[in-house]
Amino acid sequence: MTLSLKSTTALGLALSLLSAPAFAGMDEARAFLDDEIGDQSALSREEQEAEMQWFIDAAQPFAGMDIRVVSETITTHEYEAKVLAPAFSAITGIRITHDLIGEGDVVEKLQTQMQSGQNIYDAYVNDSDLIGTHWRYQQVRNLTDWMASEGADVTNPGLDLDDFIGTQFTTAPDGKLYQLPDQQFANLYWFRYDWFNDEKNKADFNAEYGYDLGVPVNWSAYEDIAEFFTGRDLSHMGIDDKIFGNMDYGKKDPSLGWRYTDAWMSMAGMGDKGEPNGLPVDEWGIRVNDNSQPVGACMARGGAANSPAAVYAVEKAVDWLQNYSPPSAMGMTFSEAGPVPGQGNIAQQMFLYTTFVAPLVDSPAVMNEDGTPKWRLAPSPHGAYWEDGMKVGYQDVGSWTLMKSTPEDRAKAAWLYAQFVTSKTVDVKKSHVGLTFVRESSIQHDSFTERAPKLGGLVEFYRSPARTQWSPTGTNVPDYPKLAQLWWQNIGDAMSGAKTAQEALDSLCGDMESVMERLERAGIQGDIGPAMNDEQDAEYWLSQPGSPKPRLDNEEEEPVTVSYDELIASWQ
Numbered sequence: 001m002t003l004s005l006k007s008t009t010a011l012g013l014a015l016s017l018l019s020a021p022a023f024a025g026m027d028e029a030r031a032f033l034d035d036e037i038g039d040q041s042a043l044s045r046e047e048q049e050a051e052m053q054w055f056i057d058a059a060q061p062f063a064g065m066d067i068r069v070v071s072e073t074i075t076t077h078e079y080e081a082k083v084l085a086p087a088f089s090a091i092t093g094i095r096i097t098h099d100l101i102g103e104g105d106v107v108e109k110l111q112t113q114m115q116s117g118q119n120i121y122d123a124y125v126n127d128s129d130l131i132g133t134h135w136r137y138q139q140v141r142n143l144t145d146w147m148a149s150e151g152a153d154v155t156n157p158g159l160d161l162d163d164f165i166g167t168q169f170t171t172a173p174d175g176k177l178y179q180l181p182d183q184q185f186a187n188l189y190w191f192r193y194d195w196f197n198d199e200k201n202k203a204d205f206n207a208e209y210g211y212d213l214g215v216p217v218n219w220s221a222y223e224d225i226a227e228f229f230t231g232r233d234l235s236h237m238g239i240d241d242k243i244f245g246n247m248d249y250g251k252k253d254p255s256l257g258w259r260y261t262d263a264w265m266s267m268a269g270m271g272d273k274g275e276p277n278g279l280p281v282d283e284w285g286i287r288v289n290d291n292s293q294p295v296g297a298c299m300a301r302g303g304a305a306n307s308p309a310a311v312y313a314v315e316k317a318v319d320w321l322q323n324y325s326p327p328s329a330m331g332m333t334f335s336e337a338g339p340v341p342g343q344g345n346i347a348q349q350m351f352l353y354t355t356f357v358a359p360l361v362d363s364p365a366v367m368n369e370d371g372t373p374k375w376r377l378a379p380s381p382h383g384a385y386w387e388d389g390m391k392v393g394y395q396d397v398g399s400w401t402l403m404k405s406t407p408e409d410r411a412k413a414a415w416l417y418a419q420f421v422t423s424k425t426v427d428v429k430k431s432h433v434g435l436t437f438v439r440e441s442s443i444q445h446d447s448f449t450e451r452a453p454k455l456g457g458l459v460e461f462y463r464s465p466a467r468t469q470w471s472p473t474g475t476n477v478p479d480y481p482k483l484a485q486l487w488w489q490n491i492g493d494a495m496s497g498a499k500t501a502q503e504a505l506d507s508l509c510g511d512m513e514s515v516m517e518r519l520e521r522a523g524i525q526g527d528i529g530p531a532m533n534d535e536q537d538a539e540y541w542l543s544q545p546g547s548p549k550p551r552l553d554n555e556e557e558e559p560v561t562v563s564y565d566e567l568i569a570s571w572q
Contacts, residue, residue, distance in 0.1 A: 001148075001258065002241065002322070003225075006226060006302075006438065007288065010165065014041045015048070015382065017063060017127065017260065017321035018387075019039070019245040022141055022317060022554040025056045025091065025147055025204065026049070026052065026053065026056060027051065028087075028090040028091045028121070028164075028293065029052035029053075029056065029091045030049070030052075030203045031048070032052075032087045032090075032091065033045065033048050033052070033425075033552060035089065036153075036429065037084065037425065037426060037429050037468060038429075039431040040389065040432060040447055041211060041424065041425055041426070041427075041428050041429065042424045042427065042428055042439070042441035042442060042445060043372035043425055043466045044253070044422050044519045045353055045556040046364045046512060047072075047158075047424075048425045049255070051156070051158055051352045051423060051424070051425045052091060052425065054156060054157070054158070055088075055091065055092055055156075055407065055416060055419075055420055055531065056091060056134040058154050058156075058416060059092035059093060059094050059413070059416055060093075061094030061409075062092075062093075062094050062412065062416070062570065063092065063094060063219060063344060063408065064093060064094075064095070064488060065094050065095065065409070065410070065413050066068075066095045066097065066415065067094055067095065067096050067097070067122045067123075067410060067413045067414050068096075068097045068099065068121050068122055069096065069097070069099070069121055069122060069123040069124070069322065069414055069417065069418075070098070070099040070100075070101060070109060070121045070123075070124055070125070070163075071098070071099075071100060071101075071106065071124070071182075071398065072100070072101065072103040072106050072125070072398065073100040073101065073102065073126035073130075073198045074183070074355050074398075074434065074436070075355065075358040075359070075433060075434045075435075075436075076182075076183040076355070076398075076430065076434025076435075076436045076534065077100055077130065077183070077398075077429060077434075077523055078435065079433045079434055080098055080099055080182075080421045080430070080536075081098035081099075082465050082507045084420065084421045084426060084430070085097075085098040085205075085367070085417070085421075088416075088420045089568075090309070092416065092420075093214060094152075094332075094413050094417065096417050099121075103127070103254075103255075103258075103276075104164070104254035104255070105312040106124060106125070106126055107126065107130075107274070107480070107481050107484070108163070108481070109121060109124070110124050110126055110401070110403075110481070111481040112128075113403055114137065114139050114403070114405075114407055115129075117334055117405045117408070119405050119406050119407065119477070121403075121406075122410045122411065122414040123400055123401065123402055123406070123407050123411070123414035123415070123417070123418055124400070124401045124403070124414070125182050125183075125398045125400055125475075126183070126398065126399065126401050127396060127397065127398055127399070127472035127480075128166065128169040128170045128179055128181070128397040128399050128473075129261075129396075129472050129474075129477070129480050130480045130481075130486075131169065131170060131172060131178060131179065131472075131474070131475055131478045132172075132473075132474065132476060132478055132479075132480065133169075133176045133229075133474040133477070133478065133479050133480045134172070134175075134179070134401065135173065135174065135178060135528070136478050136479075136525040137174035137479075137524070137525065138404075139294060139403060139404055139405070140179075140251075140279075140402060140403055140404060140470075141179055141403070141404055142176045142177070142178055142540070143176075143177045143178060143179070143180060143412065144175075144177045145176065146415075148357070150412075150428065151380060151412060151415055152410075152414075153412075154368065154412045154415055155415070155419070156419045156423065157170030158423070158424060159419060159423075160424065160441075161177070163385070163424070163439045163440050163441050163463075164180075164181050164422075164438055164439060164440075165181075165184065165437065165438060165440055165443070166184050166395070166397040166399075166438060166454050167180075167181065167275060169181075169276060169395070169397045169472045170175045170397065170399050171465060171498075172475060173292050173345065173475055174530075177348055177402070178401030179397075179400060179418075180400040180418060180422065181397050181398070181399045181400075181422070181438040182398050182399055182418070182422055182438065183355075183396075183397075183434060183438060184291065184395055184397045184398070184438050185284030185353055185354040185355040185395065185396050185435070185438035186354050186393060186394065186395045186396075186461065187262060187263070187351035187352065187353050187380065187393050187394045187395075187470070188351060188352060188354060188377040188378060188380060188393065188457075188458075188461065188471045189215065189216070189348070189349070189350065189351060189352075189356070189378045189379060189380040190348065190349040190351075190352035190375055190376075190377055191215065191347065191348040191375060191376060191382065191393050192346070192347050192348070192366075192374060192375055193373070193374060193375055193564065194237075194374045194375075195229070195234065195237070195347055196213055196215075196564070198236075198237060200236055201213060201232075201234075201335070204228075205225075205228055205333075206274050207347065208228065209228070209559070211225050211559060211560075212561055213225065213561065214227075214561030214562050214563050214564065215378045215379075215562050215563070215567055216348075216379075216381040216559070216561055217381055217561060217562055218381050218382060218383070218386075218559065218560050219268075219316060219381055219382070219383045219384065219557070219558040220384075220556055220557045220558065220559040221381065221561050222348070222350060223316075223320065223559075224559050225245060225347065225348055226245030226246040226323075226324035226347070226348065227323075227324065228245065228349070229243050229244070229245035229347035230243065230244050230245040230246070230323070230324045230325075230347075231243065232245075232268075232347075233495050237466075238343075239344075241344060241345040242258045242326060242345060243345055243346075243347060244322045244325055244326050244345060244346055244347065244348075245324040245347045245348060246324035246325045246347075246349065246350070246427055247325055247326070247329060247330040247340055247341055247346045247348075248267050248316075248320065248325055248329055248336065248337065248349070248350070249329055249330075249331055249334060249337035249505070250320075250321050250330040250334065250335060250496075251330070251331050251333050251336075252488060252489070252493075252496065253334075253488060253492075254331045254485065255333045255488070255489035256333075256334075256335030256486050256487070256488040256491055256495070257485070257486075257491065258333040258334060258484075259317075259334070260284045260313075260314070260317075260487055260490075260491055261283070261284055261389060261473060261484060261487055261553070261570055262268065262394040262396070263283050263393050263394035263470075263471075263472075264313055264317065264351075265283050265284070265285065265305075265309070265310055265313050266278065266282075266283035266308070266386075266390060266391050266393075267313075267351075267380055267382050267386065267390075267392060267393065268312055268313030268316070268382070268384075268385055268386065268393075269309050269380075269382065269383050269384065269385025269386035269387060269388065269549070270285060270307060270313060270385060270547065270548075270549075271283045271285065271309045271547050272388035272390070272476070272546045272547045273387060273388075273464065273546075274339050274390070274391075275389075275391060275468060275471065276391065276468070276471035276472075276474060277391065277471060277473075277474030277476065278284045278390060278391065280302075281303065281304050281546065281547035281548070282473075282477070282490055283391065283474075283509050284297070284305065284473065284475055284476060284477055284483070284512075285297050285303050285304040285306070285307065285310060285547075285548075286303055286304030286305070286358060286476040286477060286512070286535075287302040287303045287304070287459050287476075288476050289455065289531065291527070291528065291531075292475060292528060293527075293528060293529065293530060293531040294476060294477075294516050294529075294530040294532075295530070295531060295532055295533040296513060296516075296532060296533045297508075297509040297512040297513050297516070298509035298510060298513060298535075298540050299507070299509075299538060299539075299542065299548045300514065300535040300537070300538050301532060301533040301534075301535055301541075301547065302533055302541045302544075302548070303509060303513075303535075303539045304548035304549075305505060305508055305509035305512065305546045306508070306509040306527070307542075307548035307549060308385075308386035308504040308546070308548075308549065308550060308551035308552070309318055309383070309547075309548070309549050310408075310505050311501045311502050311505060312384065312385065312555055313383060313499040314504070315503065316383070317375065318495060318501070320350075321495070327338065330495070334353075335356075336572060338353065338355075338356040338359075339356065339359055339363075340350075340358075341356075341360065341375070342356075342359060342360045342363030342364065342365060342366050343363070343365055344363075344365030344366055350380055350381070351393065352377070353381045353396065353559065354374075354377065354436075354458060354565035355434070355435075357377075357435050357455065357456070357458055357551050358433070358434055358464075360375070361454065361455070363369075369456040371452055372454055372456050373454065373455070373456040375456055376456045376457050376564055377456050377457040377458055377461060377530060378564060378567055379393065379466065379543065379567075380392065380393050381394055384552055384554075384555045384556070384557050385424055385549055389442065390471065391467045391469055391471050393469065394468065394470060394471070394472065395467075395470045395471055395472055397438075397472050398436075400415075400418035400422070402414065411440050414511050422438065422439075424439065424441060424512070427439045427441070427477075428441075428442045428445050428447065431448075432447065432448075432451070433445075435455070437462050437517035440458040440478075440519070443459070443462045443463055457568060460571050461571065462538070463571075464571035466571055478519055478525060478529060478530055479515065479519060480548060482515050483512055483515055486508055486512055486515070487508065487535040490504045490505070490507050490511065491504060493507070516532060517530070517531035517532055521534055
């Protein structure tokens with residue numbers, strides 16, 4: 001199968017037609033299907049042409065419009081911007097400019113549009129982490145009502161919302177869909193399968209630690225494995241590089257906040273049980289009442305962001321980063337650290353955002369000559385405070401969002417593009433390029449059964465029921481843009497050593513509560529906005545069931561590992 005962006009002739013054809021005075025329609029659609037899609041589609045060729053004809057007809061009132069959309073820069077969105085946007089423009093006559101910028105910049109643009117009412121972009125691909133924000137502020141079009149009313153004439157009858165695997169993350173407590181998933185990726189444990197299966201490595205590990213080298217189930221085992229591999233001589237495997245047992249990043253940058261809000265605290269066991277998010281205390285440490293109103297983030301108000309479990313989570317991350325990671329990792333951001341495992345000197349990573357699987361399969365240092373990986377993906381281990389019934393990881397669900405401040409005709413044209421790039425016609429091919437699945441029909445496509453052995457467990461994970469235990473930020477967070485920036489600023493102080501973990505988290509939860517108190521006073525989120533608890537002695541809350549949890553007498557659990565092959569068999 002051909003997956004390179006450079007391989008398509010449809011792109012060249014589309015670009016040549018962008019300056020045409022009118023769209024040419026079905027001829028361009030057929031050329032696109034021939035040259036770009038082929039048999040990598042959940043639809044038959046007849047069904048593909050029927051879907052393209054629907055887009056052509058629905059787009060006629062908007063032909064000649066210039067529409068601007070924006071997303072973060074990842075492989076999936078590069079494919080949309082470079083291939084699918086020009087193709088859509090050629091087929092429909094709606095000229096699409098798909099901008100690619102940093103994720104933090106996407107949130108900033110969206111926040112500016114919310115505050116100013118100025119239409120900066122006609123549609124955004126922004127994370128479903130903002131679902132609590134969108135539901136409370138009511139500044140985005142609620143898609144459930146939109147598709148049934150103003151947007152009915154531009155809603156694809158073949159959209160098939162039931163085929164999307166992430167709509168539970170983009171649906172608010174009111175039962176309405178606010179965002180349409182466009183790409184979805186998890187954070188999973190990543191490790192060098194070849195190193196873990198080497199007989200000398202296995203014997204040496206067992207001799208030193210007294211148990212088998214395998215996929216770590218808990219953080220104690222992860223730490224032992226990190227220690228074992230850091231600085232280990234692997235010359236018997238033909239490897240001369242300096243080896244590290246952990247990879248992470250620590251630069252004081254907006255992406256540092258994601259490192260923690262993206263379920264790190266939940267994996268440690270900070271929050272409560274519940275799927276898709278802990279209730280009443282979530283993985284941000286924010287507590288809500290029975291009306292889904294945020295009531296606190298510090299222990300004094302029943303939150304957990306400065307609880308013993310949270311301190312444990314940060315201290316472990318700092319320790320592992322300092323002792324078992326490349327020295328440069330402390331100064332890296334999310335995007336800089338992501339490709340490092342592909343360089344071939346990392347033994348394991350607590351979680352790898354699977355958006356980086358796409359570039360990994362092009363990294364010779366970690367791939368065999370037959371195209372199979374030297375690495376594998378597995379569930380991330382959990383910390384000492386974790387309990388059965390809690391979420392075990394994070395999924396990023398970048399989703400199409402239509403602001404109410406966007407004029408209706410522009411929103412309709414942008415909605416057509418959003419549906420085109422998520423359509424059954426194109427989604428299998430897009431999934432092969434970016435490996436960010438959003439449709440069940442794509443995950444189950446025969447081409448992924450064929451390709452699965454080359455993706456290190458990614459397909460098996462997405463075909464398993466286990467994937468429901470990985471989820472994005474939920475609705476406890478009342479204003480993601482305002483609160484997210486507090487995380488990297490405060491956690492950065494702990495990473496640098498400017499503050500202890502406890503001091504940084506005390507500051508973080510206090511800052512979050514200050515924002516929530518302002519929202520409560522302003523009353524702009526109505527009866528679903530914050531309604532802060534009165535402060536009490538933290539011991540009152542620590543003595544209650546659930547989160548926040550009192551400090552464990554021993555945070556070092558008995559280490560546990562599991563055979564990777566047995567784990568995969570359990571998924572199937």
